[in-house]
Amino acid sequence: MHNGYVQIDQEKMSKSTGNFFTIREILAQDTDASRAGEVIRFMILLSHYRSPLNFSEQGLMQARAGLERLYLVLHKGRGLNGACDKECPDRYRVRFDEALEDDFNTAAAIAVLFDAAREINRDLDANNRGIAGAGISQLRELAGSLGLLYQEPARFLGLSGHLGASKEDIDLRVGALIEQRAQARRDGNYTEADTIRLQLENQGIVLEDLEDGTTIWRRH
Amino acid sequence: MGLGTLFTNRRITRLAARRVLVNIRPPFPFKILAMPLRIYNSLTRTKEIFTPLSPGVVRMYVCGMTVYDYCHLGHARVLVIFDMVVRVLRAKGFEVRYVRNITDIDDKIIVRAAELNEPFDVVTERFITAMHEDEDLLNVIRPDQEPRATGYIAEILNMIQTLEEKGFAYAAKNGDVYFRVRGFDGYGALSGRSLDALMVGARVEKDEAKDDPLDFVLVVRAGTSSVRRCQRAALVITSISTVAGWIYVFRIMRMKSPKVKGQPVASS
Numbered sequence: 001m002h003n004g005y006v007q008i009d010q011e012k013m014s015k016s017t018g019n020f021f022t023i024r025e026i027l028a029q030d031t032d033a034s035r036a037g038e039v040i041r042f043m044i045l046l047s048h049y050r051s052p053l054n055f056s057e058q059g060l061m062q063a064r065a066g067l068e069r070l071y072l073v074l075h076k077g078r079g080l081n082g083a084c085d086k087e088c089p090d091r092y093r094v095r096f097d098e099a100l101e102d103d104f105n106t107a108a109a110i111a112v113l114f115d116a117a118r119e120i121n122r123d124l125d126a127n128n129r130g131i132a133g134a135g136i137s138q139l140r141e142l143a144g145s146l147g148l149l150y151q152e153p154a155r156f157l158g159l160s161g162h163l164g165a166s167k168e169d170i171d172l173r174v175g176a177l178i179e180q181r182a183q184a185r186r187d188g189n190y191t192e193a194d195t196i197r198l199q200l201e202n203q204g205i206v207l208e209d210l211e212d213g214t215t216i217w218r219r220h
Numbered sequence: 221m222g223l224g225t226l227f228t229n230r231r232i233t234r235l236a237a238r239r240v241l242v243n244i245r246p247p248f249p250f251k252i253l254a255m256p257l258r259i260y261n262s263l264t265r266t267k268e269i270f271t272p273l274s275p276g277v278v279r280m281y282v283c284g285m286t287v288y289d290y291c292h293l294g295h296a297r298v299l300v301i302f303d304m305v306v307r308v309l310r311a312k313g314f315e316v317r318y319v320r321n322i323t324d325i326d327d328k329i330i331v332r333a334a335e336l337n338e339p340f341d342v343v344t345e346r347f348i349t350a351m352h353e354d355e356d357l358l359n360v361i362r363p364d365q366e367p368r369a370t371g372y373i374a375e376i377l378n379m380i381q382t383l384e385e386k387g388f389a390y391a392a393k394n395g396d397v398y399f400r401v402r403g404f405d406g407y408g409a410l411s412g413r414s415l416d417a418l419m420v421g422a423r424v425e426k427d428e429a430k431d432d433p434l435d436f437v438l439v440v441r442a443g444t445s446s447v448r449r450c451q452r453a454a455l456v457i458t459s460i461s462t463v464a465g466w467i468y469v470f471r472i473m474r475m476k477s478p479k480v481k482g483q484p485v486a487s488s
Contacts, residue, residue: 020293
């Protein structure tokens with residue numbers, strides 16, 4: 001077995017020409033090295049091992065957004081009983097295994113994880129708690145066999161971070177997050193928008209979207 | 221009984237048989253038999269059904285890092301990909317014994333140690349620790365064994381001597397020992413490139429004394445000039461063996477000539 005090269009912005013990564021990044025340089029871009037580590041792992045597994053892996057800032061951000069989507073589902077369904085009985089068959093296992101048995105096609109296996117996340121989201125919204133709970137434990141197990149989704153969802157999503165100590169700090173930080181959420185919604189990135197709303201809720205801050213398009217906030 | 225009846229009877233039998241076949245088909249959906257694992261074999265360039273040499277046991281050797289600097293993204297890919305492979309094999313029920321070597325002595329390390337004005341093992345120890353920190357953050361399970369080249373110098377020299385005795389290697393005038401590429405029919409089979417294609421990028425440096433531009437150095441004679449010469453001779457054969465009875469494994473790193481960079485090489 002041989003793995004493919006890493007390219008940086010379509011150019012082959014090469015130490016001799018200085019066109020390369022160390023792992024720690026990439027880890028240092030994030031305040032949370034564990035999260036950054038899983039993002040790198042996820043980005044690598046998003047390509048088939050024999051294809052060239054193209055590394056770019058944008059690719060790294062997409063990998064993080066993808067992982068956030070998966071973690072958000074785990075976070076939303078936290079506390080659900082994951083015990084699966086006859087009524088909730090393993091819907092994803094066969095396709096997932098088939099992908100990996102075909103020369104370790106991790107890209108196709110991860111696509112199954114995203115399908116699972118989409119269906120679990122639907123079940124959560126429809127309040128099908130049993131099926132959603134079973135789906136979550138299946139998702140965890142499959143992702144775990146690729147060495148993914150091993151962190152505390154709230155931590156990965158940055159939901160437990162402090163907004164600040166003083167009133168001015170909090171006002172500033174909340175204002176910035178509201179602006180970031182508005183931008184995410186304009187970009188159609190609803191996962192990020194949801195994450196920010198949840199992050200604020202965890203800090204006791206509730207958002208209200210007004211009809212004129214502005215957002216106000218208040219304490220619980 | 222006429223022929224007609226015979227034919228008719230036979231036809232009926234066949235139809236009946238067919239019906240039986242239909243009837244014994246299990247109710248849909250059938251239990252789908254697990255597909256065997258298929259892996260792309262670099263040598264045959266096809267996906268092949270994976271069958272381990274000993275049933276249920278996979279002995280896996282991965283070409284590891286040369287520890288003269290921090291790991292880069294290319295190393296991250298090797299670490300993560302083969303960690304994934306180990307996890308998938310274990311999940312399928314294989315007992316996996318995963319070995320990934322550490323090249324902790326070679327020309328690049330010696331050059332780096334000289335630059336830093338430190339003993340070479342201080343340099344390698346630092347970068348081995350850093351590699352372990354990096355792989356922990358990438359959620360990579362440590363290999364079962366991480367043999368270091370410095371632990372096998374005697375075996376490496378023995379193997380080079382055997383290669384010499386069999387005519388696959390020769391000592392040049394300057395004391396360096398080279399691998400005779402044209403003495404080994406299988407050379408280039410993994411990269412899929414003919415010797416003539418490789419020849420395009422081959423050069424002979426002034427201070428080299430090899431018979432053929434493609435030949436690569438296995439071991440250099442100690443001396444100040446060899447360090448400089450060593451900078452482009454990155455083809456090393458190392459042998460790995462342990463008391464546990466691992467069979468000798470050797471790896472060949474590619475030549476650092478720019479023209480041959482494009483060929484696929486063992487996880488580097």
